[in-house]
Amino acid sequence: MINVVLLGAGNVATHLFKAFTNTEAVTVKQWYNRNLKTIAEYKNKVAITDNLEDLVEADIYILAVSDDAIADLSEKLPFTNRLVVHTSGSVSLYAIDKKHKRGVFYPLQTFSKGASVDFSKVPLCIEAHKVKEDFSILKELAEAIGSQPHKVNSDQRAALHLAAVFVNNFTNQIYRIAHEITESEGAEFDILKPLIQETARKLDDLSPFLAQTGPAKRNDKKTIKKHLNALTNAHHKDVYELLTQSIQKTHSPFVNPKAKPNK
């Protein structure tokens, strides 16, 4: 049984609370938030508090708060030498006050408010300052909610967080541009959804290098020109040109003689 105190009331905190209360292997002993109202609806399920002085003893204190609040909150915790972790992708482990045993418990996924989360689809990137002492309980905590734990160092976590911006925010913006293009001709964006799904699914079989197809990869100048002429929005043109260049940098031995697959 792992005893946890949860701090913060955003998406990550709320989804973790629900996952923890769904498994017997974890007990949330207390839930802290600066503003008690935000978590008042859970008061029949867990002890809630807005007073750091009231915090009870637990195996792990999880700071699921905004990046900027981590350092300050960790410093204000009225105890020492207990395991305190944050859940951020981009904040250093060392942002946590050094009076604590320090760690990171970073769920690499996009969370929506309201929607329930299947933690079997949420990889957990785990860092522990003292690996031998503290890694195993964080791994157990991840496994208790059905997550796949991954041991990463700070540089790897930063790289994953940055790469996540590409595959989540930037990919979604590519979808948005496609939406603008289809709507401009009154075509249904929904017709693209199976292709969007298959593009993501293909990574189960192939690396993105090997999965690439299309006019940029083939250097099909005629189609590329046709597409650029068809794009009436100057910004869409810029994105088309830069990503076409990007594909050609990756795949053309003339542009980049070192181009080779990772896998």
Added chain:
Amino acid sequence: MINVVLLGAGNVATHLFKAFTNTEAVTVKQWYNRNLKTIAEYKNKVAITDNLEDLVEADIYILAVSDDAIADLSEKLPFTNRLVVHTSGSVSLYAIDKKHKRGVFYPLQTFSKGASVDFSKVPLCIEAHKVKEDFSILKELAEAIGSQPHKVNSDQRAALHLAAVFVNNFTNQIYRIAHEITESEGAEFDILKPLIQETARKLDDLSPFLAQTGPAKRNDKKTIKKHLNALTNAHHKDVYELLTQSIQKTHSPFVNPKAKPNK
């Protein structure tokens, strides 16, 4: 029962052949290819030929050949006034010689060699020059293989084909850049796969406009700066900057006072 003659031997032709032979509603009466060797392995299942003069009568002739070959092949067909369709996303309906009844049967999906295709996940964009006469049989053909037929005009098909380059080729290149970023720190690209899947899946619930999150949308300058500093590859920086701008153009009322969701 729909009788079909198939022309061409690429991915689309091969996947269509397999789908047609799996349904009793369609008979492939003949399969033509310029080079007979390519389709020789199917000779026990279907009549094959490399001679256009030998083509038999059928309800639909499907030109599943490269874009550049469509006009020429359609002109060489030794008959008139039969329904001839091509399968291209970007070629005009009028590329087909006007001696024929003309149409388009464009499967909007990415096909891999070898892998079997579930046509229930392949939308078919259908165009018929004479809609009243020819649309319904093309719709039936799509439905016979389990596809969702969509009636589109040429402009809509061109927009869908262009948008498909964004959601397929460009999205895949974004995955590739993410792969380069994770590998540069020895982090596992695979940890990103559930996020990639969820980013695509989210479109079932939300438009790309409403699904957007992250530092660019929040205009979180501190994180954006941190990311730009972390990107050692100048080209990755260019992509980060342009797509961050793109998100801000879409979402910031200061940059674009007309920014509003499509849905």
